[in-house]
Amino acid sequence: MTFEPESLGRSRSDLAEALRNERKRAGLAQTRLAQRCNMSQTKISNIESGKLTPTLIDVELILEAVGSDSPAAAKIIGLARTAHTEWQDDWASQRRGLDKKQNELARLETVTTEFRFFLPTMITGLLATPDYVRASLARNSGDLSKTVAKKLERQHVLLDSSKSFTFVLTEQAVRWPLVSPLAMAMQLDRLVSVSRIPQVRLGVIPLGMGGPVVDTPLSVFTLYDRRLVQIETNTGALILRDHRDVNAYRDDFERYETYAVFGNECRELLSDWALGFSGLGR
Structure with missing residues (x-):
């Protein structure tokens, strides 16, 4: 179609x-x-x-x-x-005010119980440090202080024990140098800390996992329960609500999830990469 x-x-x-x-x-x-x-x-x-x-x-x-x-x-x-398809372009969001988009996401997060994030390119706002959030918004013009504040405020949802979160990131997303080396080290430490929250499951797909990977990541996407999937592009986001589309992305997520490492193995990788950014790597 x-x-x-x-x-x-x-x-x-x-x-x-x-x-x-x-x-x-x-x-x-x-x-x-x-x-x-x-x-x-x-x-x-x-x-x-x-x-x-x-x-x-x-x-x-x-x-x-x-x-x-x-x-x-x-x-x-x-x-x-x-x-059942909605297109939200970045230019319209900027005209309305990027902080308004944060309000919409916060409302969606309030009514969602199960979150699944697939992040092949960069770290999402719920996991980001203030420096990383500001850097992720750098291409936008104007005063972004409200948007940064609301992005950081939304992170409190991770502490809601009635919800569950699964984040799957690629090594490229984790190690992409969006900020200074020291700030990257702090960002990776933040991922380690978040991974210890009981309702959060955070995994990384390492490049050196060994063996072929038949699935090719195409885009960043987030699943909100079985309600909808949001697919992000360079110029906006596509919202799909048809259950067949949502289920197809759930299937994709479950396949990517099998390639990821979680728990202590994931935290060891993140800590090693953080040491590399800080200049203290082995």
Whole structure:
């Protein structure tokens, strides 16, 4: 499926209209369609008014119930997938204020129980020292003090014992020299400390693991429960909410996880690399 970013906002209303038209074409009242789909009439009404974005399974059930032909059904399935996709570009975030994005992430973190972070390029904000956070924002203009403060404030979520966090980083991400050697040593010490928090599981995929790795990391992504996955690019973030997309990324994460080392083995690697940055390496 291909899409234009500007079409994502329209797809929800387009989907609602298309489903409403297919029901009317089939000559079905909302109550009758609801019975065929084993849904409530209220749910059908909310879908057709655009108040509720249906899952792909919902859409497939409705299309089967109204007997849509293949071309019409394919178009509507495409609309449904697009309706579950959101593009957040960096330029829009800068115009709104980067601190607003931090507020959105904090709200998402509040309602999430299980987090999975795959980090092949750099260290994420929840794990970062103040120096590293500032350096990660260096390409942005203006006063970033609020954004830095809110990024650091969000780290308190790691202490919430009702949540679980799994971070998988590549060695390249951990050792990429974003800040001075001494600041990098402090950043790696921070990773060691965070890895000891009971609800945090932090692993690193070392370059010298031995043996071939058949999976090729393509991007940074974060899984929030089974609710959504956020994929980061150089110019923004793609948000996918369809369960099939989320499950595909969960499968990817579990494969990458098998290549990582955790616990004391991970902490020993991080400590050795920290000593190398500080000039005290063996």
